[in-house]
Amino acid sequence: MNAQLRLPHELGVIELAAAFERGELTSRQATEAYLARIDKQDAALNAYLHVTAHAALDAATASDARRAAGQVLGPLDGVPIAIKDNIDVAGVPTTAGIAVRRGRLAHGDAFVVERLKKAGVVILGKLNMHEAALGATNANEAFGNCHNPHRHGYTPGGSSGGSGAAVAAGLCAAALGTDTLGSVRIPASYCGVVGIKPTFGLVSTRGTVPLSWTLDHVGALARNVADLGLLLDVMAGFDSESPESRPRTTGETRYAGPYSQRLDGLVIGRIVGLDAVSLQPGVVAAFDRAVETLRTLGATIIDVRLEGYDFTPLRLQALLAIEAECAVVHGDDLAADPDGFSETFRTFVGWGARQPAHKLATAYRAVADVQLVVRRALAQAPVLALPTAPHEAFAFADPVPHVQADLTSIANMARVPAISVPMGRGDTGLPVGLQLLAGEFQDALVMRVAAAYEAAAAF
Amino acid sequence: MNAQLRLPHELGVIELAAAFERGELTSRQATEAYLARIDKQDAALNAYLHVTAHAALDAATASDARRAAGQVLGPLDGVPIAIKDNIDVAGVPTTAGIAVRRGRLAHGDAFVVERLKKAGVVILGKLNMHEAALGATNANEAFGNCHNPHRHGYTPGGSSGGSGAAVAAGLCAAALGTDTLGSVRIPASYCGVVGIKPTFGLVSTRGTVPLSWTLDHVGALARNVADLGLLLDVMAGFDSESPESRPRTTGETRYAGPYSQRLDGLVIGRIVGLDAVSLQPGVVAAFDRAVETLRTLGATIIDVRLEGYDFTPLRLQALLAIEAECAVVHGDDLAADPDGFSETFRTFVGWGARQPAHKLATAYRAVADVQLVVRRALAQAPVLALPTAPHEAFAFADPVPHVQADLTSIANMARVPAISVPMGRGDTGLPVGLQLLAGEFQDALVMRVAAAYEAAAAF
Numbered sequence: 001m002n003a004q005l006r007l008p009h010e011l012g013v014i015e016l017a018a019a020f021e022r023g024e025l026t027s028r029q030a031t032e033a034y035l036a037r038i039d040k041q042d043a044a045l046n047a048y049l050h051v052t053a054h055a056a057l058d059a060a061t062a063s064d065a066r067r068a069a070g071q072v073l074g075p076l077d078g079v080p081i082a083i084k085d086n087i088d089v090a091g092v093p094t095t096a097g098i099a100v101r102r103g104r105l106a107h108g109d110a111f112v113v114e115r116l117k118k119a120g121v122v123i124l125g126k127l128n129m130h131e132a133a134l135g136a137t138n139a140n141e142a143f144g145n146c147h148n149p150h151r152h153g154y155t156p157g158g159s160s161g162g163s164g165a166a167v168a169a170g171l172c173a174a175a176l177g178t179d180t181l182g183s184v185r186i187p188a189s190y191c192g193v194v195g196i197k198p199t200f201g202l203v204s205t206r207g208t209v210p211l212s213w214t215l216d217h218v219g220a221l222a223r224n225v226a227d228l229g230l231l232l233d234v235m236a237g238f239d240s241e242s243p244e245s246r247p248r249t250t251g252e253t254r255y256a257g258p259y260s261q262r263l264d265g266l267v268i269g270r271i272v273g274l275d276a277v278s279l280q281p282g283v284v285a286a287f288d289r290a291v292e293t294l295r296t297l298g299a300t301i302i303d304v305r306l307e308g309y310d311f312t313p314l315r316l317q318a319l320l321a322i323e324a325e326c327a328v329v330h331g332d333d334l335a336a337d338p339d340g341f342s343e344t345f346r347t348f349v350g351w352g353a354r355q356p357a358h359k360l361a362t363a364y365r366a367v368a369d370v371q372l373v374v375r376r377a378l379a380q381a382p383v384l385a386l387p388t389a390p391h392e393a394f395a396f397a398d399p400v401p402h403v404q405a406d407l408t409s410i411a412n413m414a415r416v417p418a419i420s421v422p423m424g425r426g427d428t429g430l431p432v433g434l435q436l437l438a439g440e441f442q443d444a445l446v447m448r449v450a451a452a453y454e455a456a457a458a459f
Numbered sequence: 460m461n462a463q464l465r466l467p468h469e470l471g472v473i474e475l476a477a478a479f480e481r482g483e484l485t486s487r488q489a490t491e492a493y494l495a496r497i498d499k500q501d502a503a504l505n506a507y508l509h510v511t512a513h514a515a516l517d518a519a520t521a522s523d524a525r526r527a528a529g530q531v532l533g534p535l536d537g538v539p540i541a542i543k544d545n546i547d548v549a550g551v552p553t554t555a556g557i558a559v560r561r562g563r564l565a566h567g568d569a570f571v572v573e574r575l576k577k578a579g580v581v582i583l584g585k586l587n588m589h590e591a592a593l594g595a596t597n598a599n600e601a602f603g604n605c606h607n608p609h610r611h612g613y614t615p616g617g618s619s620g621g622s623g624a625a626v627a628a629g630l631c632a633a634a635l636g637t638d639t640l641g642s643v644r645i646p647a648s649y650c651g652v653v654g655i656k657p658t659f660g661l662v663s664t665r666g667t668v669p670l671s672w673t674l675d676h677v678g679a680l681a682r683n684v685a686d687l688g689l690l691l692d693v694m695a696g697f698d699s700e701s702p703e704s705r706p707r708t709t710g711e712t713r714y715a716g717p718y719s720q721r722l723d724g725l726v727i728g729r730i731v732g733l734d735a736v737s738l739q740p741g742v743v744a745a746f747d748r749a750v751e752t753l754r755t756l757g758a759t760i761i762d763v764r765l766e767g768y769d770f771t772p773l774r775l776q777a778l779l780a781i782e783a784e785c786a787v788v789h790g791d792d793l794a795a796d797p798d799g800f801s802e803t804f805r806t807f808v809g810w811g812a813r814q815p816a817h818k819l820a821t822a823y824r825a826v827a828d829v830q831l832v833v834r835r836a837l838a839q840a841p842v843l844a845l846p847t848a849p850h851e852a853f854a855f856a857d858p859v860p861h862v863q864a865d866l867t868s869i870a871n872m873a874r875v876p877a878i879s880v881p882m883g884r885g886d887t888g889l890p891v892g893l894q895l896l897a898g899e900f901q902d903a904l905v906m907r908v909a910a911a912y913e914a915a916a917a918f
Contacts, residue, residue, distance in 0.1 A: 320816070321820075328821050353817035358787055358812035361780075368672070368702040375699055
């Protein structure tokens with residue numbers, strides 16, 4: 001590959017790193033190219049809420065200086081990425097997509113941003129999202145809708161809609177997102193990029209605006225699995241100041257490639273019994289092809305049922321936990337300035353906050369028990385495959401499918417890693433995603449399977 | 460030691476095992492001796508709710524047969540212990556000290572009971588407890604108060620009051636208890652025995668009647684630390700069918716002795732700033748002496764403050780979580796037969812259950828954040844020392860001190876191991892306990908320190 005033949009925004013994380021390494025491109029050049037592209041293209045997409053051009057150029061210049069001095073910090077040094085706007089970047093507003101937080105500056109970096117900065121990453125700006133991360137369309141009254149780069153007027157998914165759109169449109173090399181019921185994976189699926197929700201606690205959420213501290217995860221979206229692996233290797237790390245952070249346990253703890261192209265000897269469970277989720281025909285067909293591809297890679301495919309798992313009711317139990325916790329997180333703002341939130345948000349959260357405590361305790365119990373359902377399924381096959389979303393992206397004018405997060409929320413409740421990787425196109429030609437799950441702290445395993453699939457499918 | 464010179468009930472777990480090994484005593488003899496002693500002494504104490512004499516004798520006979528065949532299962536084989544009545548033993552009622560559950564048979568063994576049975580333990584019966592484990596006096600309207608063996612008419616502590624009393628009175632070699640805010644350690648302190656609340660999740664709670672699944676721990680009470688270590692080595696183990704169970708992580712994972720008699724090089728943090736908890740003078744004096752003993756063993760003692768920790772308010776936040784979860788656990792029974800619970804229980808639990816969800820979510824957040832307070836303290840010293848309870852046991856006729864669980868509940872919220880070991884006598888000559896805490900999964904460390912202290916203090 002010769003980077004000179006391609007524009008900087010066409011290169012992913014690893015390709016940029018290689019181009020920097022060969023001296024074909026500087027971080028400053030790449031950063032300028034991204035900023036120019038954002039300037040030109042983002043008016044239509046609205047993926048960025050805040051572009052930190054000056055800081056990005058300064059960081060790029062510093063990266064180039066390090067490189068010139070032979071002091072490169074690692075493969076991410078100088079790579080331009082962007083950050084979902086519920087994750088603190090010091091000195092920049094963290095709106096979480098909520099009107100009331102407009103202009104509210106972050107005093108410090110989120111734990112994960114601090115780690116990325118220490119690895120030399122250049123931060124281009126903050127990305128649009130569904131209000132407070134409570135929803136998955138990125139329709140946003142306060143900051144404007146973010147559009148799907150594949151079809152204007154269509155949702156990029158959410159809540160990390162800006163992250164999905166920016167990565168897909170080449171407005172950053174990769175992006176951070178957060179995922180509480182599917183908010184990284186749904187936009188990855190809708191926008192045709194790769195996204196991972198790691199094991200609960202593997203990546204610290206400190207310095208993010210919580211939606212639900214019991215279900216929130218910080219994840220990332222990128223153009224390919226290997227790019228994601230480089231990011232996750234930097235993002236994952238124990239944070240003693242976060243009660244939700246957990247040390248990496250034994251087993252594979254390196255997420256970057258190279259990955260094997262084969263899956264010989266691996267048993268993959270194809271999740272069956274999804275009737276209640278009403279998959280679009282195009283998703284079913286793409287999923288069937290994806291499973292065949294996994295089989296041709298050497299994997300043994302077996303059918304696995306999530307025994308006792310009731311998709312929509314359990315997602316609604318999780319939603320109650322989210323609403324109650326969200327009411328705590330935004331309690332002061334809701335009291336001081338209720339009009340700083342959408343009516344939809346106020347209604348949902350107000351309802352959840354007023355429910356009796358025993359109902360919330362019941363919801364927490366049900367959510368925790370999902371770990372057992374998934375463990376039993378994983379006892380049959382160490383990797384589980386299912387579609388990421390039951391459908392392609394839809395128009396903002398269309399009703400939101402109520403099953404939108406039914407296939408993703410299970411991994412949040414089960415606390416297991418889940419990745420979404422493009423599996424082609426659905427009924428109307430928009431991207432759809434293949435979702436892979438594995439056991440707690442088996443993040444490297446889902447990445448390995450996703451990488452082999454990605455290479456074979458070559459979408 | 461020659462077991463022939465002492466009665467079977469005077470021997471602890473290790474001593475019994477040694478006597479069995481030397482052929483000086485059979486499990487059948489020991490079991491018969493315990494049953495006779497229970498028969499004679501328990502009418503006054505009321506430690507047992509149910510004596511499983513036939514099953515115990517059968518198990519003892521089987522143990523003796525294994526020994527004769529050279530097939531001993533381990534050091535616990537044939538040792539008679541007893542089980543708190545909120546832990547399932549197959550075929551025996553599990554009342555949890557609640558009238559409504561009288562006669563309700565357990566269909567299977569709790570995970571931990573199954574493990575103990577597989578190790579050859581003989582189960583003498585089920586032990587009295589505070590109603591539903593919600594309280595720490597073991598005053599019990601339905602099943603009668605359990606008395607402190609050191610002074611009749613006085614509380615043995617709770618909720619595992621029967622466990623503390625039975626171990627102290629020699630009515631079993633050791634006992635299982637549960638601990639949600641201090642329910643193993645408070646009776647250990649009041650009754651002058653050793654008790655441990657392990658790291659959250661180290662011992663599975665499956666097959667117990669929950670008080671609060673987010674704060675419950677199964678622990679044990681014994682006459683000395685080494686006995687406790689043998690039990691914990693069998694009790695600890697990952698239970699894939701419990702969402703709260705966690706694998707033992709790296710580090711020391713063997714809990715049985717022999718332990719070093721010295722603590723050279725170890726830094727122990729003496730917790731200061733306990734004014735709000737109003738310790739009795741006798742507890743302060745005993746604690747000062749205990750700290751001096753730790754110093755003479757070679758430990759370096761430093762003062763450590765639990766910065767930002769507000770004892771009573773945080774214990775009350777935990778109590779709200781408990782009440783809400785308890786309302787879920789006993790919801791069906793409360794609806795079907797409210798009179799099967801005490802009025803006190805109904806009032807507490809009903810109040811908690813009716814609170815708005817946002818208040819419960821706030822409580823969970825506060826409880827989880829206690830992990831940080833303790834981590835910061837443990838960063839100063841890997842072991843923390845404080846009294847177990849602010850006072851000696853009190854008369855049933857006296858008011859219950861509201862600070863009763865203020866010193867123990869912190870370890871439940873922080874999820875760290877905590878042991879209570881006798882530290883002499885308080886103002887009126889009743890036992891008081893020294894509490895030792897360490898980091899998550901550092902259970903072996905608290906046992907090691909407790910064992911060295913126990914040997915030096917020799918109470």
